[in-house]
Amino acid sequence: ILNVEQSPQSLHVQEGDSTNFTCSFPSSNFYALHWYRWETAKSPEALFVMTLNGDEKKKGRISATLNTKEGYSYLYIKGSQPEDSATYLCALNSGNTGKLIFGQGTTLQVKP
């Protein structure tokens, strides 16, 4: 059974702090890695799809890196804002279908 682990489980930061969290996955089963943001009372929203070792993606203040050899991805948020408060999910695609194995998520709370 493939396992995708995310840490930490939750995080509380002050507005303006930069933060990062980790997604770990079995490197032998890598096809692609997805990141999603899930705000309360909404549905998950895609942030990045990463496929190559060394990939770096950026969207505004949010960026992600990927290391497929060691099986991890980092998500960084620079200068956190209260509107960044959400659960951030990573998901592993281990084959050439759309099947994603989701981690449990990291819940970020940004205090004004």
Added chain:
Amino acid sequence: DSGVTQTPKHLITATGQRVTLRCSPRSGDLSVYWYQQSLDQGLQFLIQYYNGEERAKGNILERFSAQQFPDLHSELNLSSLELGDSALYFCASSVGADNSPLHFGNGTRLTVT
């Protein structure tokens, strides 16, 4: 708004009953996915259809079945319902069959009493 429409939003039914959840994908998307989120569980993959054909299957119970119709909308049928089937069921869609980002609907909250 993701463009993915799920109905109904909420469903309350009794054990042993059968329900149908419906999903209309985003315009232009050929893949439809069904995910289940139970209490304290992450999103669990159930099944994927691509252009009308089953593409990938997760740990979907035999009591559950799905299909994608020629107009690309999809239905998830849950039968002989048990209390443990109470969950939030998400539909998502994507353009392609493998690495496209998923666009999620707002989910159907199923409560089995």
